[in-house]
Amino acid sequence: MGIAALDGLDITELPSPPQGALAVVHACGQDDMDAERLGDLVEQVPALSVELLRLANSAYFGFSREVTSISHAVGLIGRKGLKNIALCIAMKSSLRPDQMPAFPIAEFWESALRRGVCGRVLADKANLEKDTGFTTGLLQDFGLLVMFYLSPQIIPEWDRLSALNPDSRYELEQQLFGTTHDYVGHELAVAWGLPDELVQTIAYHHKEPEQLATESSIQLHKLALCVDWMAAAFTAENHHQAIKQSRKLLSEYYGMSTDAANELMNQVSDGMLETASAFGIDVAEQTSFESLVGESHLYLVQENLDFQQMNWHLEQSLEERDRIADELNRELDLAREVQRSLLPAASSELGKIFGLNLSAKAVSGDFYDYYRLANGKIAFCIADVSGKGMNAAILMAKASTLFHCIGKSIHDPSRLLSILNHEILETSIHGMFVTMVAGVFDPETRKLKISNAGHLPPVIMRGTNFDAEYPAEAPPLGVIGDIDFPLLEITLEQHKQLYLYTDGLFEAWLGEGQRLERDGMLKLFGRCAMVKPQQRLQHLVKDIRDRGGWFDDDLTVLLLES
């Protein structure tokens, strides 16, 4: 029998209680039933008679004289007391150890007894009779025993379940059995015709109390809830949480201080052995509540220590992070300095050519260079490395160094790019490439030779007007080998300017979702044409920013004046 059977609980499968004891329970609920008739009924149930006499003479009731007859016991204990005793005995007899040989039934009754004792010590606070508190506690989780009876294959999970706090245990029951002890307990209580209030408490003790109709039902509900947590304080692996929750509930429902709650819990451990002996239940040695509180304090101390250690580790980590960040920043500063040194120094102004480089990050993948050759001509280049960050910066350093060195001896831009392509292709990784325009300008003749490896088209302006542009005819450096980089030879006539730029300018933002693009860039060159060449490139940037625009990429522009 498994979860499916529990799902649609069949009451014919449920264990049945001894009918005699149940008859006594029902008789106790009838107002016209006197002690003598009740005594007669009890005497017809030998097991109940023996238990009743034992109880009446036990410390549990503490009567001063020995009780020798059933009618005397019934008279002393009263109708309500008898009803509860009959009920407990009926339930306890309904499932015998031989019916569940693999289940540690003694452990279950011990935990049920602990709930009973919790209910008994709490009854006063809840304006309930002690016996009612005891019976409620004892029977509120009886459904769980029946669940194990119906699904014996889940018995190995008992240890895990019994070590949990009420809420977690309830969730695990749902997972393991597909149902919970309140549902099964309720079905059973209805089938057996148990008193209404007990049926209600069993059914609702894990639900909200608002669902209950009468004040006494609500009191029973609160008691059952407290009982669950108080008992867990003694059995759950996480004592600390159960103690905390018990104190919280006792304070909330009964206005009890922590000391009063502790006192109540002490009564539980004290009352366990006495009650167990009265009801003939075997229990293990009991841990006192005081020692549990001690463990809980130790746990708190440990938790506090862990917290302090965590804080300490966190502080250490933050210091380490700051140290590494400082170190990285120093390294980046150095890298930036090295990169700047690769650009022409301001003092190397040649009167005809001007450059600007702004990095979006600490280091840049863009660069430009120019220098005067021995023959008086000006060699120049602009380049953009794919990607951004440190890997782009390193490739930029390599490409610019190659240009700076080899360009001094190879004056043909086309041949120069072929050599650079070969060098970069040999060592480039991850498909990284360099777009580059290399050129040589003769200030005497205004003859301009340029070659373009996949870079954005050089633009020639005549003052404020666009004159020409020259799109690349070869791919970037580092993509494929053995290709030609066509050479373009033009004359940069007087009053004309050559603009070389990277996509940082092309893709400058003018507003949300609006980029400068080619047409905007040509207008920008036109607008700034009247500014002196020495200041014009800075003015391009200022113009964009003054219009509310911004740059989010590396930006490099090179201007050659005829």
Added chain:
Amino acid sequence: MTYLVEEKDGFLLVHLEGDVDLSTSPEVRKLMLDCLRKKPQLLIDLSQVSYIDSSGVASLVEGYQLSKSQGSEFALIGVSEAARSVLQLARLDKVFPIYDSLAQRLQHGSI
């Protein structure tokens, strides 16, 4: 950026969608290299690419270079206007084999 990989007519097709930029290109790179290891016929569908920057182009270049070195096929199909203008400006449209669609690639002969 999102992507979808499918196998069709003997090719592995990688459909890219959205922005292929500095933040997404490492994923594109890994995807293409994994695909090339699985199958030596790889087509990258760029029809839904809204933006591609130089790091994205570098990922395509790496896929192309690897396919050349191992003698496999790497081509672009259905290149969107945004991607086409970037490739054209850098003259990379002359480097990558580019087809309008898988059907057009199939017209150029079998694998």
